[in-house]
Amino acid sequence: xxxxxxxxxxxxxxxxxxxxxxxxxxxxxxxxxxxxxxxxxxxxxxxxxxxxxxxxxxxxxxxxxxxxxxxxxxxxxxxxxxxxxxxxxxxxxxxxxxxxxxxxxxxxxxxxxxxxxxxxxxxxxxxxxxxxxxxxxxxxxxxxxxxxxxxxxxxxxxxxxxxxxxxxxxxxxxxxxxxxxxxxxxxxxxxxxxxxxxxxxxxxxxxxxxxxxxxxxxxxxxxxxxxxxxxxxxxxxxxxxxxxxxxxxxxxxxxxxxxxxxxxxxxxxxxxxxxxxxxxxxxxxxxxxxxxxxxxxxxxxxxxxxxxxxxxxxxxxxxxxxxxxxxxxxxxxxxxxxxxxxxxxxxxxxxxxxxxxxxxxxxxxxxxxxxxxxxxxxxxxxxxxxxxxxxxxxxxxxxxxxxxxxxxxxxxxxxxxxxxxxxxxxxxxxxxxxxxxxxxxxxxxxxxxxxxxxxxxxxxxxxxxxxxxxxxxxxxxxxxxxxxxxxxxxxxxxx
Numbered sequence: 233x234x235x236x237x238x239x240x241x242x243x244x245x246x247x248x249x250x251x252x253x254x255x256x257x258x259x260x261x262x263x264x265x266x267x268x269x270x271x272x273x274x275x276x277x278x279x280x281x282x283x284x285x286x287x288x289x290x291x292x293x294x295x296x297x298x299x300x301x302x303x304x305x306x307x308x309x310x311x312x313x314x315x316x317x318x319x320x321x322x323x324x325x326x327x328x329x330x331x332x333x334x335x336x337x338x339x340x341x342x343x344x345x346x347x348x349x350x351x352x353x354x355x356x357x358x359x360x361x362x363x364x365x366x367x368x369x370x371x372x373x374x375x376x377x378x379x380x381x382x383x384x385x386x387x388x389x390x391x392x393x394x395x396x397x398x399x400x401x402x403x404x405x406x407x408x409x410x411x412x413x414x415x416x417x418x419x420x421x422x423x424x425x426x427x428x429x430x431x432x433x434x435x436x437x438x439x440x441x442x443x444x445x446x447x448x449x450x451x452x453x454x455x456x457x458x459x460x461x462x463x464x465x466x467x468x469x470x471x472x473x474x475x476x477x478x479x480x481x482x483x484x485x486x487x488x489x490x491x492x493x494x495x496x497x498x499x500x501x502x503x504x505x506x507x508x509x510x511x512x513x514x515x516x517x518x519x520x521x522x523x524x525x526x527x528x529x530x531x532x533x534x535x536x537x538x539x540x541x542x543x544x545x546x547x548x549x550x551x552x553x554x555x556x557x558x559x560x561x562x563x564x565x566x567x568x569x570x571x572x573x574x575x576x577x578x579x580x581x582x583x584x585x586x587x588x589x590x591x592x593x594x595x596x597x598x599x600x601x602x603x604x605x606x607x608x609x610x611x612x613x614x615x616x617x618x619x620x621x622x623x624x625x626x627x628x629x630x631x632x633x634x635x636x637x638x639x640x641x642x643x644x645x646x647x648x649x650x651x652x653x654x655x656x657x658x659x660x661x662x663x664x665x666x667x668x669x670x671x672x673x674x675x676x677x678x679x680x681x682x683x684x685x686x687x688x689x690x691x692x693x694x695x696x697x698x699x700x701x702x703x704x705x706x707x708x709x710x711x712x713x714x715x716x717x718x719x720x721x722x723x724x725x726x727x
Contacts, residue, residue: 238269238413239439240276241420243283244430249276255410255439260326260557260712261546263595267324269410272438277405277445280434284376284403285451287431296350299399306395306426307343308551310419312608314340317418321386322547324412325697325710326556326597329547331510332387338679339391342698345680346395352703353400365715371707373401374453374477378446380407380467382459383559384513384619385413392684392697393456398432400706402454405434407446411559413437447471454706456697458515460617461643461689468692479693479705481515481686483617485643487638488518488674489660490527493649498672499650500534505676506648507623508542508601511558515690516646516668516677520607520614520624522634528627532582532605539583539601539623546593557597558620563678564597571602574613574624579604585621609637617643634644637666646676704724 239246254268270276291299298421310317315655318332327335350370355369363393379393386408394404402474407415420435436442446452454477457467461482471478489507490499508519522530547554568586575581585600599621607614607624614624628634638647649660657671667685670676678684683696695705 235265236267238267238417240270240272240437241279241417241424241433241435241611242276242280243434244424257324257411258411258560258597259323259548260559260597261262261323261548262593263561263597264414267414269413269437270443271393271410272436273441274445276436276438277442280405280436281376281433281446281449281451282367284405284434287429288373288403291398291403291429293431294401296353296399296401299401300347300349302426302428303343303349303395303399305347305677306423307340307347309422309425310340310343313418313422317387317621318420319548320415321412323557324414325383326547326559327510328524328552328554328556330552331556332435335385335510339388341680342391343395345698346399349396349399349501352700353707362712366627367713370402371703372710374706374708376404376405376452376456377402377706378405378407378452378456380443380446380455380457380459381409382418383411384510386412388418389458390416390419394433396702397454397456397706398428400703402706403432405436405446405452407436407438407442410437420469428456440677442647443467444470447476448474448603452476454478455480456705458670458697464692465689477705478554479695479697480691481697482690482692483619483643484517484641484686484690485516485520485615485641486516486518486524486646486648486666487520487588487634487641489522489524489631489634489638489649489654490531491524491649491656492526493652494527494531494650495652495672496534496624499531500538502650502672502674503535503623504538504542506599508555511555511599512621513558513619515686516675517619518646518648518674519618519622520626522626522628522637524628524631524634528625532625536583536603539603542601544585544588544598544600545590546596550624555601555621558599559597561597564599567599567618567622570613570616570618571604571622574604574607574611577611577613578608578623579606579611579613581605582625589596604681609640615642631659635660635663639663642689643691646670648672648674648676707720
């Protein structure tokens with residue numbers, strides 16, 4: 233039986249191109265190839281952007297209430313197919329079904345936010361800006377927008393982008409990760425069923441050539457990106473150099489500070505989820521725990537015990553593990569190399585998941601929960617984003633030093649503190665240099681109505697994904713100043 237070929241979606245047609253090179257799509261739980269993804273380039277990109285540009289003229293004139301109704305129907309279809317979406321996410325990415333459901337629900341919230349677009353597009357008015365002169369503002373769409381998305385959240389991250397962009401009156405081209413294209417195709421099929429006109433939404437698959445063609449195409453107006461920081465910087469610099477509006481979300485090194493007065497059972501639970509949830513493959517993962525003073529002795533025995541109890545296994549079966557595989561064998565090997573480097577540089581592995589065996593799925597890409605103690609600021613593990621189920625532990629004498637270490641990071645996505653002290657919590661949230669801060673919350677990722685506010689090397693651009701900032705990103709503001717002349721109106725009016 234042949235492996236299915238993933239289709240492009242261009243101008244309302246599902247296209248399976250013959251003759252293009254392909255890359256394998258794996259089920260990380262088994263190591264099996266489940267599909268082949270076409271490697272598109274400038275030809276496919278031009279067709280998709282041209283279709284989106286042609287569809288824009290009519291779509292931008294579609295009343296906002298009618299655009300919203302498309303997404304009300306889309307929301308219903310996503311809900312009706314929710315289990316199918318989550319199973320697809322789990323199959324091609326390796327998330328547990330619980331993790332897939334959680335992330336897909338966050339995506340659904342973004343569809344719900346887009347349903348409110350008539351209110352989100354309200355402008356401002358001021359009567360008598362000057363005598364007889366009125367002023368008003370309008371938010372108008374940009375044109376063709378592009379989304380370039382990563383492998384780690386096949387449903388959620390695309391849904392951060394295109395529902396709001398399209399609801400605001402733009403047309404859209406999505407370039408999903410070639411590692412996880414199946415979820416994007418399923419979501420596109422449902423959007424087509426919701427009644428979206430042809431060409432308003434398009435999907436192209438490919439690698440760097442495809443991305444470069446999108447970044448340089450003259451009809452593309454805006455680009456949204458989520459991925460690693462080096463690529464985010466490249467996307468931002470290349471896109472802006474070619475006249476695009478760009479929001480490029482990069483990687484992270486999120487620090488979690490544990491104070492001596494922290495509630496240990498609740499901290500262990502939250503820290504385990506933050507570090508090892510989604511196998512650590514998320515930009516909001518709590519990758520480094522900074523214990524302050526006596527917190528290490530209180531925390532680490534329970535934390536190590538919790539890590540060793542995490543069951544690793546295949547996620548595409550009814551009996552679900554606590555943690556699934558990482559995305560590929562290559563990525564697993566990179567994580568193993570980073571842990572080995574940490575040991576060579578003087579850190580100590582106190583919970584070792586490197587030797588995990590999954591007997592009923594021996595070819596899956598597995599790595600168990602791993603904790604590395606004694607990590608120092610100059611070590612490779614402290615500087616690089618591991619993007620796997622590895623938690624660094626650093627020990628500091630006081631909160632000031634913990635904040636100093638946190639703020640020395642090049643990244644600035646998230647930071648958190650676990651404490652029962654209001655004073656310590658206030659000091660931390662006031663001084664820490666991160667865009668999203670948690671107080672006794674291990675993963676302070678925001679919901680659809682709030683922006684995803686990464687700082688420093690975690691974000692390149694001005695306006696963030698999600699919330700009101702995303703509405704601003706996907707629109708341009710027009711200010712209209714009006715004066716009317718004639719008998720009985722304006723500044724010639726007399727009693």
